[in-house]
Amino acid sequence: xxxxxxxxxxxxIAIAQGAAQSMVDSLLRSDGKIYVVVGTLAIILIGIIxxxxxxxxxxxxxxxxIKQNEH
Amino acid sequence: xxxxxxxLLSIFLLFYTLIFGMLVPLKTGIxxxxxxxxxxxxxxxxxxxxxxxxxxxxxxxxxxxxxxSVHALAATAIRVKNDRLMEIxxxxxxxxxxxxxxxxxxxxxxxxxxxxxLLPNAxxxxxxxxxxxxxxxxxxxxxxxxxxxxxxxxxxYRNILYETIRxxxxxxxxxFVMFALFGVAVYYNIKFLRTGDLTWDIRAYSFIQVGVLxxxxxxFTGALWATYTWGEPFPMDLKIVMTYTAxxxxxxxxxxxxxxxxxxxxxxxxSVYSIFAFASLIxxxxxxxxxxGKDSLHPGNGGNIAFGSQDLDNTMRLIxxxxxxGWILLGIWIATxxxxxxxxxxxxxxx
Numbered sequence: 001x002x003x004x005x006x007x008x009x010x011x012x013i014a015i016a017q018g019a020a021q022s023m024v025d026s027l028l029r030s031d032g033k034i035y036v037v038v039g040t041l042a043i044i045l046i047g048i049i050x051x052x053x054x055x056x057x058x059x060x061x062x063x064x065x066i067k068q069n070e071h
Numbered sequence: 072x073x074x075x076x077x078x079l080l081s082i083f084l085l086f087y088t089l090i091f092g093m094l095v096p097l098k099t100g101i102x103x104x105x106x107x108x109x110x111x112x113x114x115x116x117x118x119x120x121x122x123x124x125x126x127x128x129x130x131x132x133x134x135x136x137x138x139x140s141v142h143a144l145a146a147t148a149i150r151v152k153n154d155r156l157m158e159i160x161x162x163x164x165x166x167x168x169x170x171x172x173x174x175x176x177x178x179x180x181x182x183x184x185x186x187x188x189l190l191p192n193a194x195x196x197x198x199x200x201x202x203x204x205x206x207x208x209x210x211x212x213x214x215x216x217x218x219x220x221x222x223x224x225x226x227x228y229r230n231i232l233y234e235t236i237r238x239x240x241x242x243x244x245x246x247f248v249m250f251a252l253f254g255v256a257v258y259y260n261i262k263f264l265r266t267g268d269l270t271w272d273i274r275a276y277s278f279i280q281v282g283v284l285x286x287x288x289x290x291f292t293g294a295l296w297a298t299y300t301w302g303e304p305f306p307m308d309l310k311i312v313m314t315y316t317a318x319x320x321x322x323x324x325x326x327x328x329x330x331x332x333x334x335x336x337x338x339x340x341x342s343v344y345s346i347f348a349f350a351s352l353i354x355x356x357x358x359x360x361x362x363x364g365k366d367s368l369h370p371g372n373g374g375n376i377a378f379g380s381q382d383l384d385n386t387m388r389l390i391x392x393x394x395x396x397g398w399i400l401l402g403i404w405i406a407t408x409x410x411x412x413x414x415x416x417x418x419x420x421x422x
Contacts, residue, residue, distance in 0.1 A: 028299055032097070032122065032233035036299045040241050040292045047288045051281070051405065058412050065419055 077400050084397025092240040092390050098221045099124045099185035100228030104178055104193040111199040112165030119157045119178060121188070122228060126151045129182040134159045135215050136194070137177040142168050145213040166207025167198045174198075179215055186221035190230065227384050231300055238296050239387060240394040245289030247395045248402035250352070252282035253321070255403070257349045260342035272338035273417055275345060277409035279324060285402055286318050301368055310360040310369045317355045320348045 028035045100122040109115050119134075126132070134146035148160040157180070167174060178193035201207070226236055256278040263271035293311070294304035305311060327344055331337035360367050383391060 033299055034234040036235045036296060037093070037237045037241070039295050040238050043291050043295060044241060044245070044288050047284060047291070048405070051284050055405075055408055055412055058416075062412065062415050062419065069419070 078404055081397050081400030081404060084393045085401060088240050088390055088394040088397055092237050092394065095386070095390075096225050097123050097234060097236070098225040098228040099188040100230070101178060101180065101188055101190035101193070102230075104190060106194065108195050108197065109161075109163060109176075110197050111163050111167055112202070113163055115161050115163060117159045117161065117178065117194065119159055119180065119190075119193075121155045121157065121180075122233070123185075123225075124155060124188070125184050126154050126157050128154075128184050130184065132157070132180060132182040134181070135179045135213060136161060136163075136196075137179050137189075137215065138167075138169065138174060138196075138211065141214070142211045143179070143213050143215050144211055162210070163196065164207035164210040165200060165202045166204050166211070167196065167201075168208065168211050169198075172198050179218075181215075181218045183219050184222075187218040188228065224386055226387055235296055235300060236387075238292070239383065240390055242289060242292040242296055243391070244395045244398035245285050245292060246356075248285040248398050249282045249289060250356075251399045252278045252285065252402050252406055253345075253349050253352060255406075256282065257346050260345045263338060263342050269334060269338055270414060270417065272342060273413045274410050275342065276328070277413055278406045279321060279345060280409055281402055281406040283318065283321050283325075284405075286314075286321070290314065290318070297368075306368060308368045309363050310356070310367050313355045313359055317352050320351060324348060 028039065101119050102122045103120040105118045106115075109117075129151060132149050132151070134149055135143040136146075137143045144161060144163065146159045147162050150158040150160075152158060159178075159180075174196050175192045176194050176196055177189055177191045179187065179189045181187040229236055256275040259271045259275035259278065263269070263275065297306060298304045324341060324344055328337055328341050331340065360369065
């Protein structure tokens, strides 16, 4: 029985994933594909923000180092 | 805190790019035509779907089915349904001035309000039996003249691309930033090799880091754009393959740096490597894709014409060039932040 449960579970996930995929797909193709441009801007923003977080954490490390040196 | 002028300029240019790049509308276009197949020697009604069109305000709309530069068929009647829908009647003569059996036709619609708009391969005409050649020749010889230009500021309307033509201001400058930052890194590398001052190597290293960041952003934004215009995220296009190569060369730069214990040795060898990497970048990204006989999907490569008037018109140039400068300045800004962090680190640990 358990095997069937797994099969059903997996197929439900696959269907849901497919539905979500096609929803995203139809959104990105709607309104003259303007959401592709929105997505492009989002990718650039996320990339730059992740990089800024990396710089931030490096600076925090250095600040801690300076504090330790002072003591 | 007072920001340097070029940082303020970068902010200003990027705001300008975002506002005008996103708000300027597209020109009027035709998205779809029904039916896609027509026959010679029949009365047909084409249903044309407009994009950014104001059909109800049209004063004296004209329409043609264009066969080639000298053959076109004028519409007999035009009925506007709403702003986006128009019915166009044609009487196709029982004669086709072409040797092919089936020929693709371009639909051309013109009016003062929106200017001229056209859809290539709008419908396909089937030759059928030829009768009354004289009348047919006369019907096909309507020359499209006196078309109107689009009023106001607008970006070109391109089928398949539609609004994503705006990505020109976001995807393309990513590569310019990458190129500029790698170029600055080479300048610093040469400085290091001439002076032996390790801080120059640190500067070059941070510029390459940010350059690779922008290279990856270019790759991923391109993947999204390609998925919805070319059909797949990473098509086997020569320019894209060359980009993988170029980015791999720069990934190897980081590997190379991590392989050395001595700072002196690391700086010297990675500096020389970076100069050679940049020298290989130009043929990889700009020469090979153009030399290849195979057509590239990217404009300006292979048989695909460079930024022609359709890809980058004068309106787009007004935004594309400031956008490129703005993004490059932003890239340099981020790179200087990394440089400053690394220089502080260097000071702390060299004590």
